[in-house]
Amino acid sequence: MLSANIGHFEDTNPEVHPAAWKLAEHLRGIIRAATAIPAGYDLESALPCRRRPGRRPCPGWMKIRRQDVPAHIYWECSRCDDSGLIHGWEGCPYDLRPPRPLHEQALMVIELTAEEHAELRRLQLLDTDSERMVWATYRENDRLVLFGTDDDVDNLVGFVAFEANHLHDRRRQRRLDSVLTKLETALRTIG
Numbered sequence: 024m025l026s027a028n029i030g031h032f033e034d035t036n037p038e039v040h041p042a043a044w045k046l047a048e049h050l051r052g053i054i055r056a057a058t059a060i061p062a063g064y065d066l067e068s069a070l071p072c073r074r075r076p077g078r079r080p081c082p083g084w085m086k087i088r089r090q091d092v093p094a095h096i097y098w099e100c101s102r103c104d105d106s107g108l109i110h111g112w113e114g115c116p117y118d119l120r121p122p123r124p125l126h127e128q129a130l131m132v133i134e135l136t137a138e139e140h141a142e143l144r145r146l147q148l149l150d151t152d153s154e155r156m157v158w159a160t161y162r163e164n165d166r167l168v169l170f171g172t173d174d175d176v177d178n179l180v181g182f183v184a185f186e187a188n189h190l191h192d193r194r195r196q197r198r199l200d201s202v203l204t205k206l207e208t209a210l211r212t213i214g
Protein backbone atom coordinates (compact mmCIF):
# COMPACT_ATOMS: atom_id res chain seq x y z
CA MET A 24 0.00 0.00 0.00
CA LEU A 25 1.31 3.39 -1.03
CA SER A 26 1.24 5.95 1.77
CA ALA A 27 1.58 9.48 0.43
CA ASN A 28 1.50 13.00 1.78
CA ILE A 29 0.12 15.08 -1.07
CA GLY A 30 2.12 18.11 0.08
CA HIS A 31 5.31 16.35 -0.98
CA PHE A 32 4.16 16.40 -4.61
CA GLU A 33 3.55 20.13 -4.80
CA ASP A 34 6.65 20.98 -6.80
CA THR A 35 6.55 17.97 -9.09
CA ASN A 36 7.43 19.03 -12.61
CA PRO A 37 5.93 16.98 -15.48
CA GLU A 38 8.97 17.62 -17.71
CA VAL A 39 11.59 16.70 -15.16
CA HIS A 40 9.85 13.85 -13.35
CA PRO A 41 7.07 12.50 -15.58
CA ALA A 42 6.46 9.37 -13.50
CA ALA A 43 6.17 11.33 -10.25
CA TRP A 44 3.90 13.81 -12.00
CA LYS A 45 1.61 11.02 -13.22
CA LEU A 46 1.38 9.62 -9.75
CA ALA A 47 0.66 13.10 -8.36
CA GLU A 48 -2.15 13.59 -10.90
CA HIS A 49 -3.58 10.22 -9.96
CA LEU A 50 -3.57 11.16 -6.27
CA ARG A 51 -5.04 14.61 -6.96
CA GLY A 52 -7.94 13.00 -8.80
CA ILE A 53 -8.53 10.65 -5.89
CA ILE A 54 -8.55 13.58 -3.45
CA ARG A 55 -11.10 15.45 -5.58
CA ALA A 56 -13.36 12.41 -5.79
CA ALA A 57 -12.98 11.62 -2.09
CA THR A 58 -13.87 15.15 -1.03
CA ALA A 59 -16.77 15.50 -3.48
CA ILE A 60 -18.71 12.92 -1.46
CA PRO A 61 -19.51 12.64 2.27
CA ALA A 62 -17.00 10.96 4.61
CA GLY A 63 -17.44 7.28 5.43
CA TYR A 64 -19.00 6.47 2.10
CA ASP A 65 -17.50 4.00 -0.37
CA LEU A 66 -17.27 5.57 -3.77
CA GLU A 67 -17.02 3.29 -6.76
CA SER A 68 -15.44 6.12 -8.67
CA ALA A 69 -15.19 6.86 -12.37
CA LEU A 70 -11.39 7.03 -12.13
CA PRO A 71 -9.48 4.36 -14.01
CA CYS A 72 -6.50 2.45 -12.61
CA ARG A 73 -3.09 3.89 -13.51
CA ARG A 74 -1.34 0.54 -13.82
CA ARG A 75 -0.36 -1.04 -17.12
CA PRO A 76 0.48 -4.66 -16.46
CA GLY A 77 2.03 -6.14 -19.62
CA ARG A 78 1.64 -2.67 -21.21
CA ARG A 79 -2.12 -2.99 -21.25
CA PRO A 80 -4.18 -0.63 -19.09
CA CYS A 81 -5.57 -2.36 -16.01
CA PRO A 82 -9.36 -2.50 -16.55
CA GLY A 83 -10.00 -1.71 -12.88
CA TRP A 84 -11.17 1.53 -11.33
CA MET A 85 -10.59 3.33 -8.07
CA LYS A 86 -12.65 2.49 -5.00
CA ILE A 87 -12.35 5.43 -2.65
CA ARG A 88 -13.22 6.18 0.97
CA ARG A 89 -12.51 9.23 3.07
CA GLN A 90 -12.39 9.56 6.84
CA ASP A 91 -12.05 12.95 8.49
CA VAL A 92 -10.54 11.90 11.85
CA PRO A 93 -7.73 11.25 11.29
CA ALA A 94 -7.85 12.79 7.83
CA HIS A 95 -7.17 9.80 5.62
CA ILE A 96 -8.23 8.90 2.12
CA TYR A 97 -8.05 5.23 1.21
CA TRP A 98 -8.09 3.98 -2.35
CA GLU A 99 -7.76 0.65 -4.05
CA CYS A 100 -8.11 -0.75 -7.53
CA SER A 101 -11.15 -2.94 -8.16
CA ARG A 102 -8.97 -5.37 -10.12
CA CYS A 103 -5.28 -5.33 -9.25
CA ASP A 104 -3.51 -4.90 -5.91
CA ASP A 105 -2.72 -1.20 -6.37
CA SER A 106 -3.86 0.66 -3.26
CA GLY A 107 -2.91 3.53 -1.03
CA LEU A 108 -3.50 5.99 1.73
CA ILE A 109 -3.30 9.76 1.25
CA HIS A 110 -2.73 12.25 4.04
CA GLY A 111 -1.90 15.94 4.18
CA TRP A 112 -4.78 16.68 1.77
CA GLU A 113 -6.91 18.89 4.01
CA GLY A 114 -7.13 22.41 2.61
CA CYS A 115 -5.04 21.58 -0.45
CA PRO A 116 -6.25 22.93 -3.83
CA TYR A 117 -7.90 19.58 -4.62
CA ASP A 118 -9.97 19.49 -1.44
CA LEU A 119 -13.54 20.01 -2.75
CA ARG A 120 -15.27 19.99 0.62
CA PRO A 121 -17.97 20.63 1.60
CA PRO A 122 -19.08 17.57 -0.35
CA ARG A 123 -22.35 17.37 -2.24
CA PRO A 124 -25.14 15.57 -0.37
CA LEU A 125 -25.91 12.19 -1.86
CA HIS A 126 -29.68 12.35 -1.44
CA GLU A 127 -30.76 15.59 -2.93
CA GLN A 128 -34.28 16.06 -4.17
CA ALA A 129 -35.06 15.91 -7.85
CA LEU A 130 -31.77 14.28 -8.73
CA MET A 131 -31.06 13.82 -12.35
CA VAL A 132 -28.79 11.00 -13.40
CA ILE A 133 -26.89 11.05 -16.65
CA GLU A 134 -24.98 8.10 -18.00
CA LEU A 135 -21.54 8.87 -19.45
CA THR A 136 -18.92 6.88 -21.31
CA ALA A 137 -15.40 6.60 -19.86
CA GLU A 138 -14.10 8.90 -22.64
CA GLU A 139 -16.75 11.51 -21.95
CA HIS A 140 -15.97 11.51 -18.25
CA ALA A 141 -12.22 11.73 -18.92
CA GLU A 142 -12.96 14.81 -21.02
CA LEU A 143 -14.95 16.41 -18.20
CA ARG A 144 -12.04 15.79 -15.83
CA ARG A 145 -9.75 17.73 -18.15
CA LEU A 146 -11.87 20.87 -18.11
CA GLN A 147 -9.97 23.74 -16.56
CA LEU A 148 -12.62 26.36 -15.91
CA LEU A 149 -15.29 24.59 -13.88
CA ASP A 150 -16.67 26.29 -10.79
CA THR A 151 -16.55 24.34 -7.55
CA ASP A 152 -20.14 23.09 -7.82
CA SER A 153 -19.45 21.65 -11.24
CA GLU A 154 -16.13 20.19 -10.10
CA ARG A 155 -17.87 18.36 -7.26
CA MET A 156 -20.43 17.05 -9.70
CA VAL A 157 -17.78 15.76 -12.11
CA TRP A 158 -15.61 14.12 -9.45
CA ALA A 159 -18.52 12.59 -7.50
CA THR A 160 -19.51 10.60 -10.59
CA TYR A 161 -19.92 6.98 -9.56
CA ARG A 162 -19.88 3.61 -11.19
CA GLU A 163 -22.83 1.26 -11.19
CA ASN A 164 -22.09 -2.05 -12.84
CA ASP A 165 -20.46 -0.84 -16.03
CA ARG A 166 -22.18 2.49 -16.16
CA LEU A 167 -20.73 5.86 -15.14
CA VAL A 168 -23.35 7.98 -13.49
CA LEU A 169 -23.18 11.76 -13.24
CA PHE A 170 -25.83 13.12 -10.89
CA GLY A 171 -27.17 16.46 -9.74
CA THR A 172 -30.16 18.73 -9.44
CA ASP A 173 -31.50 20.50 -12.50
CA ASP A 174 -29.68 23.64 -11.34
CA ASP A 175 -26.38 21.71 -11.15
CA VAL A 176 -26.89 20.28 -14.62
CA ASP A 177 -27.87 23.65 -16.03
CA ASN A 178 -24.77 25.20 -14.48
CA LEU A 179 -22.50 22.48 -15.88
CA VAL A 180 -23.99 22.95 -19.37
CA GLY A 181 -22.68 26.53 -19.41
CA PHE A 182 -19.11 25.50 -18.64
CA VAL A 183 -19.04 22.55 -21.00
CA ALA A 184 -20.48 24.62 -23.85
CA PHE A 185 -17.94 27.37 -23.28
CA GLU A 186 -14.95 25.05 -23.27
CA ALA A 187 -16.21 23.00 -26.21
CA ASN A 188 -16.40 26.21 -28.23
CA HIS A 189 -12.81 27.09 -27.45
CA LEU A 190 -11.20 23.73 -28.16
CA HIS A 191 -9.20 23.22 -31.32
CA ASP A 192 -8.99 19.48 -30.89
CA ARG A 193 -11.88 18.03 -32.92
CA ARG A 194 -11.99 14.73 -31.07
CA ARG A 195 -12.21 16.36 -27.67
CA GLN A 196 -14.81 18.75 -29.00
CA ARG A 197 -16.93 15.88 -30.28
CA ARG A 198 -16.85 14.19 -26.88
CA LEU A 199 -17.89 17.38 -25.12
CA ASP A 200 -20.66 17.93 -27.64
CA SER A 201 -22.01 14.49 -26.89
CA VAL A 202 -21.91 15.27 -23.14
CA LEU A 203 -23.79 18.50 -23.86
CA THR A 204 -26.47 16.66 -25.78
CA LYS A 205 -26.94 14.28 -22.86
CA LEU A 206 -27.16 17.10 -20.31
CA GLU A 207 -29.61 19.06 -22.43
CA THR A 208 -31.75 16.02 -23.09
CA ALA A 209 -31.94 15.38 -19.36
CA LEU A 210 -32.98 18.98 -18.71
CA ARG A 211 -35.65 18.84 -21.38
CA THR A 212 -37.04 15.62 -19.96
CA ILE A 213 -37.80 17.15 -16.59
CA GLY A 214 -38.75 20.56 -18.00
Ligand SMILES: [Zn+2]
Binds near residue numbers: 072073074082104105
Ligand atom coordinates in the same frame (compact mmCIF):
# COMPACT_ATOMS: atom_id res chain seq x y z
ZN1 LIG B 1 -5.56 -1.86 -11.32
